[in-house]
Amino acid sequence: MGIISGICGCLRRRLMVTPATADGGAENSSDLFFKLEQLQIATNFFSDINQLGHGGFGPVYKGLMSNGEQVAVKKLSLNSRQGLKEFTNEVKLLLRVQHKNLVMLLGCCVEGPEKMLVYEYLPNRSLDYFLFDKNKSPLVDWSKRFRIVKGVARGLVYLHEEAPERIIHRDIKASNILLDDALNPKISDFGLARLFPGEETHLNTFKISGTHGYMAPEYAIHGYLSVKTDVFSFGVLLLEIVSGRKNHDKFLGSEKADLLNYAWNLFQAGKSEELVDESLEKYNSEEAILCVQLGLLCCQASVSSRPDMNTVHVMVSSDSFTLPKPGKPGIHGRVSHWTSTTTSAGFTNITNGSTTRTGGATRAEAIGEDYSRNSISCSSIDEGR
Numbered sequence: 001m002g003i004i005s006g007i008c009g010c011l012r013r014r015l016m017v018t019p020a021t022a023d024g025g026a027e028n029s030s031d032l033f034f035k036l037e038q039l040q041i042a043t044n045f046f047s048d049i050n051q052l053g054h055g056g057f058g059p060v061y062k063g064l065m066s067n068g069e070q071v072a073v074k075k076l077s078l079n080s081r082q083g084l085k086e087f088t089n090e091v092k093l094l095l096r097v098q099h100k101n102l103v104m105l106l107g108c109c110v111e112g113p114e115k116m117l118v119y120e121y122l123p124n125r126s127l128d129y130f131l132f133d134k135n136k137s138p139l140v141d142w143s144k145r146f147r148i149v150k151g152v153a154r155g156l157v158y159l160h161e162e163a164p165e166r167i168i169h170r171d172i173k174a175s176n177i178l179l180d181d182a183l184n185p186k187i188s189d190f191g192l193a194r195l196f197p198g199e200e201t202h203l204n205t206f207k208i209s210g211t212h213g214y215m216a217p218e219y220a221i222h223g224y225l226s227v228k229t230d231v232f233s234f235g236v237l238l239l240e241i242v243s244g245r246k247n248h249d250k251f252l253g254s255e256k257a258d259l260l261n262y263a264w265n266l267f268q269a270g271k272s273e274e275l276v277d278e279s280l281e282k283y284n285s286e287e288a289i290l291c292v293q294l295g296l297l298c299c300q301a302s303v304s305s306r307p308d309m310n311t312v313h314v315m316v317s318s319d320s321f322t323l324p325k326p327g328k329p330g331i332h333g334r335v336s337h338w339t340s341t342t343t344s345a346g347f348t349n350i351t352n353g354s355t356t357r358t359g360g361a362t363r364a365e366a367i368g369e370d371y372s373r374n375s376i377s378c379s380s381i382d383e384g385r
């Protein structure tokens with residue numbers, strides 16, 4: 001029932017925002033094109049006021065279509081060597097990739113100098129806006145965080161196992177998890193790498209890059225890409241969701257600066273709960289401990305020691321799953337040594353797996369370093385089936 005209503009919802013929304021030149025069935029490639037003029041009007045000629053943000057591929061604008069539908073227009077400012085036909089084929093594939101935990105692509109525009117992608121608009125923007133802002137992070141309480149974890153895992157299972165073609169995201173991170181009005185997660189920017197083949201020398205393409213701090217070591221160092229690349233990034237994201245901090249924050253001091261290192265030390269000392277975001281008044285203790293252990297498992301240096309996303313999803317959805325014990329996680333080229341000291345925060349009132357925080361060290365609100373993309377010289381692509 002849920003699945004059917006989800007699909008109907010997708011189709012309904014897609015029909016509401018009809019590309020200007022639509023004149024045939026779903027297989028007609030003109031169905032996916034928006035007119036430049038239409039998008040110019042919708043975004044106030046790509047005005048700064050309409051700009052939602054700027055990522056590695058260019059700016060994103062909020063647009064209001066003539067039928068009242070809100071959209072997000074992503075201007076791809078890279079010069080892709082890909083021809084229009086190949087670009088169109090890739091967009092067609094991505095249009096068929098539909099799941100409730102993925103941002104819906106509505107179509108594209110290739111009239112101007114830049115290519116553009118038109119997405120559904122998500123009113124709560126991205127997870128990073130909440131997670132890393134101490135004023136907003138309490139709004140995403142524990143149950144919402146755990147729901148976000150499950151939703152992202154489910155979306156990745158779909159991309160890896162169920163989509164028309166296997167898609168490795170390559171850039172799972174907090175800013176690529178968008179939130180709907182009920183703070184349900186939707187993965188954005190999936191399949192973007194497919195639109196830019198053969199640009200090995202460009203710093204910004206997904207084919208050769210991810211984001212520092214989230215990249216699996218084998219991908220960062222050797223360019224080896226597999227579904228387990230996404231599993232590693234998911235593990236880092238999971239630890240960020242639990243802790244409400246960025247994966248690297250030098251203002252926290254050497255002991256805590258690297259999230260993976262810090263989480264591993266706490267786990268070994270049996271103090272995983274000390275990682276939980278201090279801004280959360282209440283949280284489910286069992287779930288939090290599970291998330292720390294699972295995050296570390298996903299971040300194992302050895303690819304084969306990481307679970308696949310299907311297993312991850314089962315692990316977070318089932319009560320009766322016993323998690324394997326993780327070993328030391330992969331350092332992925334940004335931490336040169338491991339520390340072993342930990343500090344303790346105060347926790348009391350543990351009832352029914354729900355822990356109320358009463359004390360604990362107050363952490364200086366620090367703005368972590370923003371890690372930019374990392375260039376990689378070679379890439380082994382393993383996306384097909």
Ligand SMILES: Nc1ncnc2c1ncn2[C@@H]1O[C@H](COP(=O)(O)OP(=O)(O)OP(=O)(O)O)[C@@H](O)[C@H]1O
Nearest residue numbers: 052053054055056057060072119121122125126175
């Ligand atoms: N469909 C959307 N609805 C609402 N806001 C969006 C949408 N897509 C993107 N945004 C906002 O625009 C910002 C910029 O997105 P963009 O994907 O370009 O950059 P990024 O995610 O920070 O980096 P990357 O290029 O690695 O994806 C996001 O942080 C998000 O807040």
Ligand SMILES: [Mg+2]
Nearest residue numbers: 055175176189
């Ligand atoms: Mg993005």
